[in-house]
Amino acid sequence: MIKETAREITEKKVIPMRAELDEKNQFPTEILRDMAKADLFGIFVPEEYGGFGGGCFDIVLALEEMARGCVGVATSYAANALGIFPVLISGSNELKEKYLPDIATGEKWAAFGLTESNAGSDASGIQTTAVLDGDEWVLNGTKQWITNGGEAQIYTIIAMTDPSKGPRGATMFVVEDGDPGFSYGKKEDKMGIRASATRELIMKDCRIPKDRMIGRRGTGFITVMKTLDISRPGIASLGLGLGQAALDEAVTYAKQRVQFGKPIISFQAIQHMLADMAIQVEAARALIYAAAKHIDNNPKSMSKASSMCKVFATDMAMKVTTDAVQVLGGYGYMKEYPVEKMMRDAKILQIYEGTNQIQRNVIGQELNKEYS
Amino acid sequence: MKIVVCIKQVPDAKDVRLDPVTNTLARDGVESIMNPFDRHALEEAVRIKEEHGGEVVALSMGPPQAEAVLREAITCGADRGVLVSDRGFAGADTWATSYTLAKAVRTLGEFDMILCGKQAIDGDTAQVGPGLATQLKVPFATCVQKIRSLQEGRVDLERMMDDGYDVVRLPIPCLLTVVKDINEPRTPSLKGKMKAKKAEIRVLSAVDIGAEAECIGLAGSPTRVVKVFSPPPRGDRTVFTGSAEQQVDQLIEQLRKYI
Numbered sequence: 071m072i073k074e075t076a077r078e079i080t081e082k083k084v085i086p087m088r089a090e091l092d093e094k095n096q097f098p099t100e101i102l103r104d105m106a107k108a109d110l111f112g113i114f115v116p117e118e119y120g121g122f123g124g125g126c127f128d129i130v131l132a133l134e135e136m137a138r139g140c141v142g143v144a145t146s147y148a149a150n151a152l153g154i155f156p157v158l159i160s161g162s163n164e165l166k167e168k169y170l171p172d173i174a175t176g177e178k179w180a181a182f183g184l185t186e187s188n189a190g191s192d193a194s195g196i197q198t199t200a201v202l203d204g205d206e207w208v209l210n211g212t213k214q215w216i217t218n219g220g221e222a223q224i225y226t227i228i229a230m231t232d233p234s235k236g237p238r239g240a241t242m243f244v245v246e247d248g249d250p251g252f253s254y255g256k257k258e259d260k261m262g263i264r265a266s267a268t269r270e271l272i273m274k275d276c277r278i279p280k281d282r283m284i285g286r287r288g289t290g291f292i293t294v295m296k297t298l299d300i301s302r303p304g305i306a307s308l309g310l311g312l313g314q315a316a317l318d319e320a321v322t323y324a325k326q327r328v329q330f331g332k333p334i335i336s337f338q339a340i341q342h343m344l345a346d347m348a349i350q351v352e353a354a355r356a357l358i359y360a361a362a363k364h365i366d367n368n369p370k371s372m373s374k375a376s377s378m379c380k381v382f383a384t385d386m387a388m389k390v391t392t393d394a395v396q397v398l399g400g401y402g403y404m405k406e407y408p409v410e411k412m413m414r415d416a417k418i419l420q421i422y423e424g425t426n427q428i429q430r431n432v433i434g435q436e437l438n439k440e441y442s
Numbered sequence: 443m444k445i446v447v448c449i450k451q452v453p454d455a456k457d458v459r460l461d462p463v464t465n466t467l468a469r470d471g472v473e474s475i476m477n478p479f480d481r482h483a484l485e486e487a488v489r490i491k492e493e494h495g496g497e498v499v500a501l502s503m504g505p506p507q508a509e510a511v512l513r514e515a516i517t518c519g520a521d522r523g524v525l526v527s528d529r530g531f532a533g534a535d536t537w538a539t540s541y542t543l544a545k546a547v548r549t550l551g552e553f554d555m556i557l558c559g560k561q562a563i564d565g566d567t568a569q570v571g572p573g574l575a576t577q578l579k580v581p582f583a584t585c586v587q588k589i590r591s592l593q594e595g596r597v598d599l600e601r602m603m604d605d606g607y608d609v610v611r612l613p614i615p616c617l618l619t620v621v622k623d624i625n626e627p628r629t630p631s632l633k634g635k636m637k638a639k640k641a642e643i644r645v646l647s648a649v650d651i652g653a654e655a656e657c658i659g660l661a662g663s664p665t666r667v668v669k670v671f672s673p674p675p676r677g678d679r680t681v682f683t684g685s686a687e688q689q690v691d692q693l694i695e696q697l698r699k700y701i
Contacts, residue, residue: 071635075629075630075631075632075635078629078630104628104629107631108628108629108630108631108632109631109632112632
């Protein structure tokens, strides 16, 4: 049902618009509203807060369909989930009651504020600070490359509350659009996923009520790590949907394109490329679905499965989209066909929500622990 | 507002054939869909409900399998579905259908508005909407492209014409048939789908609605299909603009070509 709904919106609304959104660097506000009307924003929100109580697997299914249309649009949707996960995972009941119902209906959107100019892969380099002043937290610092920045109304931000304690001195907060001292910096001009908004968040003596702290003081890093463990299969699924879309385009083209008097799909060189693409896509699908089901069973450790599917599916997406451009040849390189955009969109998947190098570190560390 | 939306299950236009003997549409083995114009009528009804409150009832006359379009209507925001179904209705033309639907609407009680698609893509007659309004003795407007405002007791709307539109005010209750331009139908929601799965579709028979046997189905249908043909394409049209005098000058100039 979720898959069907996501597919319908993708086919009717996203695919006809994607080239224009990409060209104009335009945020897909209307499409996200349509998704909200179709209840897609509520799939991962617990039923008591107006959602459907779905898990990682449900999100993965929805994102796969959305990414078949446009990874930029799908990223905007995914970033909303990423943004609210900290509240879902570690937030107090009051915070959940305050924010989750609006997320479930799609009335409000969320964004996740982790990255800074000196803290990307090394999250411990965070320089944003939060100081308690009476009944308020005062935040100072700048977050960089925040997806849905300027478009979302709810921001989950990590800041150092006790810098001397290192990673144990970080805490997460909810900052709302319109909070005093909270503003947006420049909007980035990106290579791909141009429909998504990527922007700086600037906190200058930004004052928020004391009760906007997510979880206990000093638990920010744990919340971030848990959030990323659950969200990474979503990014993997963006790679899966994208790879599937590129394969669909390549096969369709190869059946139509005639050279030397035959459709090019009848040449073994092309057939083998398409076969390899299909194998990769199917293997990624199997790994992602397995990882998502594993995560939904609430296991003790999910980092390895989560990282594995992220690495595999996003590396696959890069390869398969590049090969799709190759199958389409000169046409593939032109903007008239969608595969060049797919190739540009694929690259970010290997970079964001933890680069694929960092994912391999995680997998390595987990292996090290398992065999100790 | 209580709004009744009339919905017809039609064969998918991608796959239409004519029965060589009766000259009517052959429906066997063709996939059925909700008449596309009715989808716009439903969307408009749901939007009115969202703004003004009330209830949207999807109503269809058809064989038992027409229940599917009523469930689909619930996924798109209708509150409930009512199917008027009886072997006796078979072979109904637009006259008998209007009569039957009118009887069904009366059975459902008071209403504020009835919305229909401007026509069904199978028969293409555009007669059932106006016929139903006439049977119910309520005013109607066809080809509505926009509802401008809806207030206590009246509705202001635009009717699509060949060149521009008419602005019309109707008292409530009334019946409107809509064109595709009126809105963009939404994607069925997940909550709607769950509701539709569980929904009970009320089925009304000829007896339930108090229909006279001689007025329904083939017996109540004066229409006979004599011949089916594609109408010849319309000739070129020219629209004159400017002041009345300028327009007359342009007309005379055109006419001179033929003298």
